[in-house]
Amino acid sequence: MARRERTSIFLLAAIAALSLLHVAATRVDEEEEADRIAALPGQPEVGFHQFSGYVTVNAAAGRALFYWLTEAAEHPESKPLVVWLNGGPGCSSVGYGASEEIGPFRINKTSSGLYLNKFSWNKLANLLFLETPAGVGFSYTNRSSDLFDTGDRRTAKDSLQFLVRWLDRFPRYKNREIYLSGESYAGHYVPQLAKQIVDYNAHATHKINLKGFLVGNAVTDNHYDNLGTVNYWWSHAMISDKTYRRLMSTCDFQRQKESNECESLYYYAMDQEFGNIDQYNIYAPPCSVNSSRSAPTRRTMRLPHQPRSGLLGQLAGYDPCTEKYAEIYYNRPDVQKALHANISGRIPYTWTACSETLNRNWNDTDASILPIYRELIAAGLRIWVFSGDVDSVVPVTATRYSLAQLKLDTKIPWYPWYVKKQVGGWTEVYRGLTFATVRGAGHEVPMFKPRAALQLFGSFLQGKPLPKS
Incomplete structure (x- = not known):
């Protein structure tokens, strides 16, 4: 074959390849x-x-996950991507x-x-x-059967499929630093996805x-979470000495489902x-808006959230009825x-902050996430765990009991960290993990505590200990 002919063939192939890349x-x-x-309706400029939109994670079952991306307020191209997951x-x-x-x-x-x-x-991030x-x-x-047999394993696999396919849709994020974050039962989702x-x-x-990843008030280990929760109730005078002693002697905190006596x-x-x-x-103060859902149960004490009901009150900067506002707003046709969202009318029910169907029919759950922590610490991920200290659902004592089982060496001993010259909480830095409370x-x-949370998030992204002064 003549050199000119070979050159022409290579040139045509290159043009074809470029054309395919352009189409893609x-x-x-x-x-x-x-x-x-x-x-969005009513949104400030x-x-x-x-x-926002959908990514199909299983075509055969018709499973599609919804996302909402809000890019960084300034210089988004230089900021990391943070994937946020809520629990339940x-x-x-x-x-x-x-x-x-x-x-x-x-x-x-x-x-x-x-x-x-x-x-x-x-x-600070996208x-x-x-x-x-x-x-x-x-x-x-x-x-429809997916709603009755979902659990930890499928959630983790579908979330990975989502992320892989989402990055194909947004290739500018493919080489970006990525962090995972969440709270509550996302104490399972986040490490499992990692x-x-x-x-x-x-x-x-x-x-x-x-x-790396960052999780707050995270469900971590059945035994130590439940033990720590009961201790929190007693130490904060929420229950009597008699009830505390009966709970400690009756309940086997390692069981996935407690005995009827313990439940009662x-x-x-x-x-x-x-x-x-x-x-x-x-x-x-709890929210005064009436709820049709039942009061929290033993299961939802371990696997929050549930809607709040009760007396009307005010706490600086805190409105206990915010999820009710969300349920009105996200059911508006103009917002959807x-x-x-729901563009094909495939969702035959109103939007709710939490799905009772999924919560009641959760199919599989890891008894402990600690083995995954050990694996991810060994993999060199940056791992921070934080805990609001007035939560009685997944309290700070539960998290401390659970993390203590990792038996990590201390790098920086326990100290108070600061926000605007006030103690924001306390922290200890271990080899492989940082733990912090938010006062x-x-x-x-x-x-x-939005200001303290932003301070904590910034320190996490920088990989620096929380400020001592």
Whole structure:
């Protein structure tokens, strides 16, 4: 073959390859643009970009997970990507994380519009809120049985599939530093997804650039979480000495389901001795909005959230009825249209902050996440665990009891850390993990103590200990 002919063939092949790349790039641009949010109803003007929509994680079952990306307020191209997960299981990252904790907007009391959260975490990072598993929030499945046999394993696998396919849709994030974060039962979701990513990276051509994770008031280990919870109730005078002794002698905290006698003691403590309190912040006034759902049970004490009900009151900066505002706002047709949510009418039920169906029918749950912690510490991930110290659902004592089982060496001994010249909480740095408390914060730390939470998040991203002064 003549040299000119060979050159022509190579040139044609190169042109064809470039053409394919252009087609692929055009498809990605079109998918991204289709997910762009122009503006949400009642939204103040902002300078950052937002995207939301669906990523199919299982075509055969018709499972698709909903996401909402709020890019960093300044220089998003140089900021990391933080994936936020709420727990439950069955609770919405849009309803909680995005709307009352770390997102850029808050919903006003009339659910008619939004106002800015001046302590939003998108000051420091691009925030990707993921509603997982299918059946949570706007995420859906076409196979109804999925709602009755979902558990930890499928949630982790579907969340990995989501992230892989989402990064294909947003390739500019493929080489970005990625962190995972969440709270409550996301104490399972986050480490389990991190493990899925580490295992995926061992064989993937293009690895996910996972650097670490941050979890708050995290469900970690059945035995030590439950032991620590009962001790918290007693040490904070929520239960009597008699009930405490009976709980300690009757309950086998290692069991997935307690005996009927133990269950009845839990009910007695909550019904007769707790009083009308918000269990997610024992010093805050509960919401006065009536709820059709039942009072918390033994199961939901370990696997929060549940709606609050009770007396009307005020606490500086805290509105205990925020999830009710979310349920009104996200059921508005104009809001769903702006979010590209429920676009095909595939969701045959109203949007709720938490799915009772998923919570009641959770199929599998790890008794302990501590083995995953050991594996991820060995993998070199940055791991921070924080705890609001007035939460009685997954209290600070539960987290301390659980983490103590890791038997980690101390690098920096226990000390108070500061926010605006005030003690923000206490912290200890171990080899492989940092633990921090947030003083006066309830179960959702960024809602109760937004300034302290932002300080903690910033220190985490920098990989630096919390400030001593």
